[in-house]
Amino acid sequence: MFCVKCAQPSLVKQGEKAYRCNLCDFVYFHNVAAAVCGVIVCQGQMLLVERAQQPCKGKLDFPGGFVDYNESNEQALKRELFEELQLTINVMQYLFSFPNQYLYKDVLYSTLDNFFEITLHTKPALTLQQEEVSRYLWLDLESVETKELAFASGQAALAEYLIKTGQ
Numbered sequence: 001m002f003c004v005k006c007a008q009p010s011l012v013k014q015g016e017k018a019y020r021c022n023l024c025d026f027v028y029f030h031n032v033a034a035a036v037c038g039v040i041v042c043q044g045q046m047l048l049v050e051r052a053q054q055p056c057k058g059k060l061d062f063p064g065g066f067v068d069y070n071e072s073n074e075q076a077l078k079r080e081l082f083e084e085l086q087l088t089i090n091v092m093q094y095l096f097s098f099p100n101q102y103l104y105k106d107v108l109y110s111t112l113d114n115f116f117e118i119t120l121h122t123k124p125a126l127t128l129q130q131e132e133v134s135r136y137l138w139l140d141l142e143s144v145e146t147k148e149l150a151f152a153s154g155q156a157a158l159a160e161y162l163i164k165t166g167q
């Protein structure tokens with residue numbers, strides 16, 4: 001691999017997540033990235049989106065995304081829900097987190113996906129960010145199948161949530 005500092009093909013893997021340059025001593029840490037996911041429920045139904053991009057294009061997913069620099073989980077989820085769905089939320093409840101692997105343009109990223117429950121009393125009007133999500137679905141909680149979900153973390157989260165809510 002090429003070093004991002006000296007541009008030589010001198011980057012050597014060192015341990016689980018560190019890469020060190022043999023020439024200039026630069027060290028790159030391929031750290032875990034934080035992500036947030038909204039478990040949005042309303043009147044016994046769950047809001048899921050269909051992914052418009054790889055990885056897992058066409059599969060269902062919880063709305064959400066990666067946490068930006070200097071952002072909290074809560075700020076990131078509010079921002080992502082507004083960007084993806086034009087949905088404004090104020091109250092969320094932390095549920096649990098699950099690790100995930102996210103393959104993007106041939107690079108494998110390890111993430112920690114943080115799930116928050118958002119309970120709505122009425123179905124909101126939503127406007128999709130078409131580059132990210134191709135449609136949204138309200139599915140009855142008892143009919144959502146874990147295998148329809150895009151990622152291991154999402155599948156684990158759905159299973160855990162259904163147990164937690166007694167479905």
Ligand SMILES: [Zn+2]
Nearest residue numbers: 003006021024
């Ligand atoms: Zn270097």
